[in-house]
Amino acid sequence: VVNSVALGINIDNPGDINDFYRIGKKLGEGNFGSVAKAAVKATGAVRAIKTIPIPPTKDERRLDFLRHEIKISKMVDHPSIIKLFEVFENNKKLHLVLELCRNGDLWEYMKSSSAGSSGLSEFDSAVVMQQLLRGVHYMHRSFICHRDLKAQNMLLTFKSKPPTTSTKSQPKTSLGKVAALLATATSTADNKESPFENSIRITDFGLSCNFNHG
Structure with a gap:
């Protein structure tokens, strides 16, 4: 676990996400990032990876959104709530490894x-x-x-x-x-x-x- 300088929160894995996951097809893209399908290299388990560019330090509002999303997602564990497995920070981007929901919203x-x-x-x-x-x-x-x-x-x-x-x-x-x-x-x-x-x-x-x- 390392501390993110940009967000001031703990990042689960200090390594390169590509060393742990095979990132495949992009599933969607929005104003604040993109989501791709991925598989754990060690087990083949399927995941979704949400990649978000880290906002500049002056954009405190978006930084707060990211802090809250990660903090709360780590706290919850319930069948009706999407599961966050771990978080990476590489090349000024955050990668949230999530449960894959295959059928949209x-x-x-x-x-x-x-x-x-x-x-x-x-x-x-x-x-x-x-x-x-x-x-x-x-x-x-x-x-x-x-x-x-x-x-x-x-x-x-x-x-x-x-x-x-x-x-x-x-x-x-x-x-x-x-x-x-x-x-x-x-x-x-x-x-x-x-x-x-x-x-x-x-x-x-x-x-x-x-x-x-x-």
Whole structure:
């Protein structure tokens, strides 16, 4: 473990990331960095590597975002939250080694043809919300506030190919029925497993913070 001069936080691995990972296809790119698929050289385990150029020291706002993202990501360990394995710093770039989520984010899925014109079924919606609320409950019990929860920050990792839903319109559901669905959602409905079971991963902790009890 070494200390990052730019960020003032501990970096897990002082070595060169290319000595430990085979970095492959780029999966996406945004304003603040890119994400590529990678494999651990020693084991073949598949990962996602988020590469972020380290901002100049005068850009304190972006530096704070990075500090918070790394600090909070290291603190959390929950099935509904993306896992950060380790962090590298090479050539003025940070490399975050993350759990690979193969199916994009919930927002893109909802806009795609896979979701159909009616969106998710009531049961699948309940399964998604149950995972989200479990993750939020865990964070709040750990005195962490995410502060940027939205569909774009919920990644999907389906066990098999992404599910499709009917394009027929679905009847509206009362608030009471929604509450009942959330309370009783399990991995089976009408003897069928929901494809969304264990599929949600909360990500992006740049705006997160710790808070005091009470």
